[in-house]
Amino acid sequence: MVTNKIKMNCILCNSSDVKVLEEIEPSILKEIYEQKGIKVKQFFTSKDLNLCECGSCQLLYFTPPAVGDGAFYGELQQKINGYYLKEKEDFVMAARHINSGESVLEIGCGEGNFTNYITTDNYVGLEFNEDAIAIAQKKGLNVINQSIEDFAKQNPEKYDVACYFQVLEHVPEPSQFITESLKCLKKGGKLIFAVPSEDTFLRFGVNLFLNAPPHHITRWRDAVFTEMQKSFPIKLKAVIHEKLHRIHHVFYLQCTIYESLRKILGIPFKNFVRNDDKSYSLFKISFLLSKILSPVYFLFKKDAIGQSVIVVYEKE
Numbered sequence: 614m615v616t617n618k619i620k621m622n623c624i625l626c627n628s629s630d631v632k633v634l635e636e637i638e639p640s641i642l643k644e645i646y647e648q649k650g651i652k653v654k655q656f657f658t659s660k661d662l663n664l665c666e667c668g669s670c671q672l673l674y675f676t677p678p679a680v681g682d683g684a685f686y687g688e689l690q691q692k693i694n695g696y697y698l699k700e701k702e703d704f705v706m707a708a709r710h711i712n713s714g715e716s717v718l719e720i721g722c723g724e725g726n727f728t729n730y731i732t733t734d735n736y737v738g739l740e741f742n743e744d745a746i747a748i749a750q751k752k753g754l755n756v757i758n759q760s761i762e763d764f765a766k767q768n769p770e771k772y773d774v775a776c777y778f779q780v781l782e783h784v785p786e787p788s789q790f791i792t793e794s795l796k797c798l799k800k801g802g803k804l805i806f807a808v809p810s811e812d813t814f815l816r817f818g819v820n821l822f823l824n825a826p827p828h829h830i831t832r833w834r835d836a837v838f839t840e841m842q843k844s845f846p847i848k849l850k851a852v853i854h855e856k857l858h859r860i861h862h863v864f865y866l867q868c869t870i871y872e873s874l875r876k877i878l879g880i881p882f883k884n885f886v887r888n889d890d891k892s893y894s895l896f897k898i899s900f901l902l903s904k905i906l907s908p909v910y911f912l913f914k915k916d917a918i919g920q921s922v923i924v925v926y927e928k929e
């Protein structure tokens with residue numbers, strides 16, 4: 614494990630207590646994406662990519678941030694099976710925290726599917742993807758192409774709820790993003806967001822390219838949600854992990870088996886390795902084992918948690 618301190622302050626809490634957990638070769642990520650038919654080299658302008666850990670707020674983040682554009686996300690939708698599968702459970706869990714009639718701002722709302730889960734006459738969605746906006750508007754939804762920064766200037770303290778689902782982990786400046794979204798909330802209003810959890814099986818995976826730039830910039834442990842109360846005027850109300858989806862049974866078990874075998878064999882953990890690395894071979898063997906074992910394993914393992922975590926705060 615690399616533990617050298619780096620100079621840049623944490624992108625969430627601004628602490629200088631930041632260390633590098635792993636130095637990643639961007640070329641590994643470029644090669645993985647190329648195998649999927651997606652070009653990403655234009656996003657990696659630096660030859661370095663570090664996975665950092667903040668010793669203060671516990672956030673994990675990649676620096677320098679390499680951020681994908683609209684065309685990149687369009688390709689993911691076309692070329693990665695089930696890319697948009699993940700949000701349904703988030704919507705169900707979040708909707709339980711929104712009362713009928715409350716005004717709702719959703720940032721990065723896509724086609725506005727969350728509105729199917731809530732009852733309100735006062736909804737606005739912000740979205741950059743013009744195709745998604747057109748679909749949402751056809752459904753009669755108030756969805757506009759505007760940044761949260763511009764929207765917050767015009768709509769201070771106006772909403773009961775500000776929410777974003779699977780958005781925050783893509784944002785290179787999460788501190789600013791959260792601050793701007795809080796500006797739109799009334800005092801006592803609710804901030805609700807969903808991110809992939811770093812406290813689940815995902816953290817044991819090898820070459821999980823979607824959990825790194827240019828897709829994800831940050832990784833969120835539950836500890837971060839508590840620490841965030843020190844950096845923002847918010848009070849933590851709930852942290853809810855989704856249950857593991859059936860379609861992720863094999864993936865979950867693969868990561869879990871890999872983590873056990875890796876420890877037994879004394880192989881140090883690395884997030885990204887080349888195909889000829891022994892940890893990648895072990896990860897593939899773990900896949901075969903998990904295919905065989907998962908039907909039996911999940912007869913007994915009923916409490917496995919899934920990828921997503923929902924967090925609810927109240928604005929002070």
Ligand SMILES: [Zn+2]
Nearest residue numbers: 623626667670
């Ligand atoms: Zn921090």
